Amino acid sequence: SQQGEEDPQALSIQEGENATMNCSYKTSINNLQWYRQNSGRGLVHLILIRSNEREKHSGRLRVTLDTSKKSSSLLITASRAADTASYFCATGPQGGSEKLVFGKGTKLTVNP
Amino acid sequence: EADIYQTPRYLVIGTGKKITLECSQTMGHDKMYWYQQDPGMELHLIHYSYGVNSTEKGDLSSESTVSRIRTEHFPLTLESARPSHTSQYLCASSDLQAFSYEQYFGPGTRLTVT
Numbered sequence: 001s002q003q004g005e006e007d008p009q010a011l012s013i014q015e016g017e018n019a020t021m022n023c024s025y026k027t028s029i030n031n032l033q034w035y036r037q038n039s040g041r042g043l044v045h046l047i048l049i050r051s052n053e054r055e056k057h058s059g060r061l062r063v064t065l066d067t068s069k070k071s072s073s074l075l076i077t078a079s080r081a082a083d084t085a086s087y088f089c090a091t092g093p094q095g096g097s098e099k100l101v102f103g104k105g106t107k108l109t110v111n112p
Numbered sequence: 113e114a115d116i117y118q119t120p121r122y123l124v125i126g127t128g129k130k131i132t133l134e135c136s137q138t139m140g141h142d143k144m145y146w147y148q149q150d151p152g153m154e155l156h157l158i159h160y161s162y163g164v165n166s167t168e169k170g171d172l173s174s175e176s177t178v179s180r181i182r183t184e185h186f187p188l189t190l191e192s193a194r195p196s197h198t199s200q201y202l203c204a205s206s207d208l209q210a211f212s213y214e215q216y217f218g219p220g221t222r223l224t225v226t
Binding site for chain 1: 217
């Protein structure tokens with residue numbers, strides 16, 4: 001069953017603007033990860049936030065986690081055309097399972 | 113860029129053919145995974161391995177098989193390709209000893225079965 005669900009499904013912004021993507025999940029988690037996928041390529045790990053963390057930063061990325069609402073958000077500040085990609089959240093592994101469960105992703109387009 | 117490689121990158125093949133998708137990593141990771149991804153959709157785990165001689169089926173039922181004879185190599189085989197197998201196949205690996213849970217992905221193989 002699907003765990004992560006990203007919102008919106010697609011987002012189009014201008015260069016320099018901020019982009020916010022949200023992820024909701026259903027069951028309790030130990031951590032949540034965000035990945036980026038350029039068109040036709042594999043995924044690249046961006047950031048991991050643990051269940052006892054509320055916010056994490058990495059360069060222009062800011063991730064928040066609200067375990068009471070079972071949701072996370074990814075903010076990309078001062079976006080660039082090179083940020084154009086699909087962004088996925090992934091939950092797990094947990095409970096002895098080594099598996100990650102991915103959402104359907106948000107397709108971000110940054111227009112120059 | 114992660115040191116994980118997939119070949120071929122693109123494959124167009126007729127129905128009934130046997131194919132093997134190759135995946136190799138040079139990071140010495142114990143854990144390896146195969147995902148299937150249709151365009152614009154989420155990834156579905158079809159196989160994974162904890163190490164040499166370990167293979168497990170994932171969440172999505174798949175007619176493919178895998179083997180893990182060497183740590184660095186995790187090929188996926190379809191004995192008889194069908195149009196329903198048309199998809200992108202992504203290989204990934206992670207370090208069993210690390211607690212970062214980060215998975216490193218290859219560039220993918222886009223398979224089209226005609």
